[in-house]
Amino acid sequence: MSKRASLVTVIALVVLLLAGSTMALWRLNRPYPEQAAVLTSDAHYGSAVIDARGPLAYRQGHAQGARHLYARRLLSYAGPVGGVLADAGTILARLHALGLAPGEKVLVYDAGDQRDAALVTLVLQAYGVEARALRGGLSALPGPLTRAVPELEPTAKPFTRDARLLVTAADSLEHLRESAVAPVDVRPPGDYLAGHVASAVDLPAGTLLPDGSLPRYATVEALLTGAHFTRDTHVFLYAGALADAARAWLALTAYGIHHVHVLDAPYGGLAAAGAPTSSAPVAATSAKPSSSLCWQ
């Protein structure tokens, strides 16, 4: 073995490592290609601002001119399964009362964890409003807070619900039967393992949008690659609470999945409607038991 051949091998390995590390750095820190479709860092985005937090938080102080639309007011707890999206009449009444119009650009914020803002943004987008959730929530807004409630002029504009974005349990059953969608359970692994829609993979909302901020692009990419999803896969999301499904929708849309469909009810609604369920895990990359953590 000549010294020259040894040197060539070492140089080749160093080049491999350098190239791999450079590519890794780029992959780790690249921005989400479609995040502008759901999220914004621009506190002056659009013509209206909506505060999606609870009534008490809103009364204690909100952004100048912010209209109040508490996320939970978009849900109904009247039926056997609580937390279902309210009926169209209720939603339209709220949108009209806020003076919103289809196609209007609206900034939505909450405390920063995106639980409320994601849900409001999802529902507004499903009804044709160009809503964007504010990154960082209330703390990202400039200027002092106010307690003054803005005077609003109600409208009666016609809104149409996008039935592909927010899907009813009945429509979901049909899609699942035809295998037209890839079901994704965004509940925590424990709930998933206790029972889930047959063939659903587990991608917990807490992993897709931890603490209200998008994780590294590479993290979501690895999860989706592990589940064999491409950007053209028709992904069907369901959760234990609609707010979690909305968070997952935010992350997957930002990532660039073109067709994300969200169940307009919690998992209980789908199971009650007769969806086939299973307790066998589907994707090997998800629902990791504690002993298979990567640090070992």
Next chain:
Amino acid sequence: MSAFTLASGLSVGLAFGYALQRGRFCTNTGFRDILLTRDTTLFRAWALAVLVQLAGVTVLAGFGLLPVSVPPLWVGANVLGGVAFGVGMVLAGGCSSGTCYRVGEGMAGSLLALITFGLGVVVADRGALAPLERALRAATPAGAPVTLPALLHAHTWWVTAAIALVLGSWLVRSGRSSYRSGGWPWQASGVALGVVGVAAWLGSAASGRDFGLSMTGPLRTWFAPLFGAPLALDWGSLLIAGLLAGSFLSAALHRELRWRVPKSGRLLQSMIGGGLMGVGAQVAGGCTIGHSLTGLSVLSLGSILTTASILLGAWAAAYLAFVRPMRRTLREQATPPATPAAGQASAAQGD
């Protein structure tokens, strides 16, 4: 699995295996030689590798370029698992890294040790020893600090700087080494392994696995199918494949590849040692790679505790297996031969 994950896992593994074989890097030898021959050459290579990786990871993570996950603190599991691993690696004649690069060189004993290592990991994870592992891990209260900076209430940069200063000055003043292995000097292997470690953090994180070099988890991936689990290849399992290929390539290029089969007693000892290493590593949550190289680079308290326990187990086993028999032999050689009369007297006492 993405093409990047495949290429990154294999290439980092290839470089890791090459560097291990060229540097003759084995923490078992490094830790044991301090006791046996008072030689710190391989220990210095290990310390330098930790230092380089610590500096690289601290800078990358500090600037927000690299997400890191810290091995948790499981006091009982770290101590017991670490001691078992330390004893096991002395019996097997190599730690996880040493065992792997020697497999690439063609050593049958190391191959058997690697196989029983993998089996030991799976038995402790899914087999009869799983309850022990769970019980030991559950014993540590939640909320305890998991890193040295958190324990000291100091910023990571300051703790890293202090360690770099102390360790760096020791390495600089440690002088020349008389250790001749025919491979790279300790400085080269230390820097190379540290750089490979940083590259592993990057490649692994970019594949959705926020950790660096490791052996236990990846070996579990390869061996779990024996217990009915599906084979789910990821960045870590490809690292192992690349590691074996890299050490094989290095040994072949340098004409150090030779199939060697030790005596059956030694083979049996390697197998037992490998199994003990596997159980210990699974219980402790990592081995001399996952804890003593990678975990230390994020200043994990669990890794510090496990490394100290491995050192303790290795020294205890080395003392019993080598130092005490050697001293007895030396004593016997130094003692003048007994007279026939004395021999008869002692025989009579024994009766």
